[in-house]
Amino acid sequence: MTLTLDHAREIMRAARAKGRELGLNPLSVAVLDAGGNLLAFEREDGAAPGRFAIAHGKAYGAVMLGMAGSAQMARAEAQPYFMAAVNGAFGGQVIPVPGGVLVRDSSGAVIGAVGVTGDSSDNDAAAALAGIVAAGLTGES
Amino acid sequence: MTLTLDHAREIMRAARAKGRELGLNPLSVAVLDAGGNLLAFEREDGAAPGRFAIAHGKAYGAVMLGMAGSAQMARAEAQPYFMAAVNGAFGGQVIPVPGGVLVRDSSGAVIGAVGVTGDSSDNDAAAALAGIVAAGLTGES
Amino acid sequence: MTLTLDHAREIMRAARAKGRELGLNPLSVAVLDAGGNLLAFEREDGAAPGRFAIAHGKAYGAVMLGMAGSAQMARAEAQPYFMAAVNGAFGGQVIPVPGGVLVRDSSGAVIGAVGVTGDSSDNDAAAALAGIVAAGLTGES
Amino acid sequence: MTLTLDHAREIMRAARAKGRELGLNPLSVAVLDAGGNLLAFEREDGAAPGRFAIAHGKAYGAVMLGMAGSAQMARAEAQPYFMAAVNGAFGGQVIPVPGGVLVRDSSGAVIGAVGVTGDSSDNDAAAALAGIVAAGLTGES
Numbered sequence A, B, C, D: 001m002t003l004t005l006d007h008a009r010e011i012m013r014a015a016r017a018k019g020r021e022l023g024l025n026p027l028s029v030a031v032l033d034a035g036g037n038l039l040a041f042e043r044e045d046g047a048a049p050g051r052f053a054i055a056h057g058k059a060y061g062a063v064m065l066g067m068a069g070s071a072q073m074a075r076a077e078a079q080p081y082f083m084a085a086v087n088g089a090f091g092g093q094v095i096p097v098p099g100g101v102l103v104r105d106s107s108g109a110v111i112g113a114v115g116v117t118g119d120s121s122d123n124d125a126a127a128a129l130a131g132i133v134a135a136g137l138t139g140e141s
Helices: A005-022 A051-065 A068-077 A080-089 A119-133 B005-023 B053-065 B069-078 B081-088 B121-134 C005-022 C051-065 C069-078 C080-089 C120-135 D007-021 D051-065 D069-078 D080-089 D121-134
Strands: A028-033 A040-044 A099-105 A110-117 A138-140 B030-033 B038-043 B102-105 B110-117 B138-140 C030-035 C038-043 C101-103 C110-117 C138-140 D028-033 D038-043 D098-104 D110-117 D138-140
Touching: A005 A028, A005 A040, A005 A110, A005 A119, A005 B038, A005 C138, A028 A051, A028 D138, A040 A051, A040 A119, A051 A068, A051 A099, A051 A110, A051 C080, A068 A080, A068 A099, A068 A119, A068 C080, A080 C080, A099 A119, A138 B069, B005 B030, B005 B038, B005 B110, B005 B121, B005 B138, B005 C005, B030 B053, B030 B121, B030 D051, B053 B069, B053 B102, B053 B110, B069 B081, B069 B102, B069 B121, B081 D051, B081 D080, B102 B121, B110 B121, B138 C080, C005 C030, C005 C038, C005 C110, C005 C120, C005 D038, C030 C051, C030 C120, C038 C051, C038 D007, C051 C069, C051 C101, C051 C120, C069 C080, C069 C101, C080 C110, C101 D121, C101 D138, C110 C120, C120 C138, D007 D028, D007 D121, D028 D051, D028 D121, D038 D051, D051 D069, D051 D098, D051 D110, D069 D080, D069 D098, D069 D121, D098 D121, D110 D121, D121 D138
Parallel strands: none
Antiparallel strands: A028 A040, A028 A110, A040 B038, A099 A110, A099 A138, B030 B038, B030 B110, B102 B110, B102 B138, C030 C038, C030 C110, C038 D038, C101 C110, C101 C138, D028 D038, D028 D110, D098 D110, D098 D138
16 A cells, blocks of 8 residues: 555644644644655644754654654664664664654555654654544554 | 745645646645745655655755746756856755746745646646646746 | 844844953854844854854754754753754754854744854853844844 | 954945945855855845855855856866866865955965855956955955
8 A cells, every 4th residue: 555645635634633632833744655755744834944854854764764753762762873873874864753653554564654843742743643543544653 | 925834735736736737747846935944745646756856956946046947947058067066055955947936925025936846847837836826926937 | 024134233243242241252143044044144353263153053953943052952961862863854054052042023933043152152142142132132042 | 364354344345335336136245264164144135045055155166276256167167077076075065156256465365255146147246356355455256
């Protein structure tokens, strides 16, 4: 199964709706496909201008490593030099904290990742998960 | 005046609708704000995975230089080494061809840029312009 | 509201005057607009030659993340790998310590940032704030 | 003799005054010292946001190569691959066109360079020269 633009748009819509429902800061949402390439992105009004790099980095690390943001953070806490080295290998594009969420289809295959930034890392992850569920898919944060 | 996410979403919707109307290849559309920072992006199903870099590069060059894609292309034809050097100065992020379209408000101020890629450069520019007009703004391609 | 060159010049003048008043080391002052792009810079005689990169990095991180230098430093102390990763995502351009000060207009909107370097981080921040206040704006250090 | 911040401020003031006198587009002016390091910069209101990279690149190429902008352009016309290779060696930071002007003291020694961008390359160079002359120094464009 392949993540489509319709999936991505529904994920962004529902993630942002979750942010409004929870009263979060303005969110930015990036959706990447199974190859780590950008499918769609939205930055809400009022978000800082550099939020794309953060949202992208959360999703990119997740899909390229096959590890969700919390697993990456645990590894970074245990072995900071390892995640620093990983980042070197990926051109500095990996942001290893919650808010980077793997997207799986019904067979369990990773078909992409979502990166959300703007509030606390945990709230970012909750918004991403809400978006993925709304699109009928399974998230791993 | 500031480009909002609602503007960006309408620009992407209408640019893609123009692509469907004209029977173009799958399009990718990037919308950048007045500071050259990404506001929104959509890549249609069937587009090549690397299309974000192209759409972004068209819009980025336009807004950072204050020159639309055709003006950049004219300069690149006349002085190829100049546009190559400009690209070096901007980290290789500038794609100097049509499809990078400046967005102006009613006072004439540049408030952002749109980059479209997927079909011929001229068709890409036409789709970008259609999107900008649909959002009630003025485009310079 | 947009930060103008006149604002920037007044900020640099008053920040430097504060440095002279407090007897600080030679200062360098960078002023960035709301999109993270350089508006103006001055390096005082006697400052080390590489001070632009530091002043710029303090201001750049502030405006791109929407976080002043002290908030960035707190995050860097708590999660060093996070700020290291953020820096990778921004091409190594972020300096997460005091002296990077957000500039807000009367509505509270971030309209740019000031980066000062040359003395202790706290003195750098004090000089930046003095500059911002002299220009009739509000700083968040 | 060393280029001071006072020199740089006078150069920027007079270059910008020349631009206003000639009715040029908004200008951006970078002043680099003899080591190729940024001393001062100003971007006039209405200039495109990315103008720092261009102004800097013109001045940087001039001082690092010891060749003014027109000499670099002549070389680029004759051997485009040479200037492309030079740019590779300097991290893409060289813009080889007029508007990059060497600054010499009364002994003929290069003590820095000025880069101006915003109008035609020749007008940019004229504004830079006017600034250098106003500061009591000699320019080579």
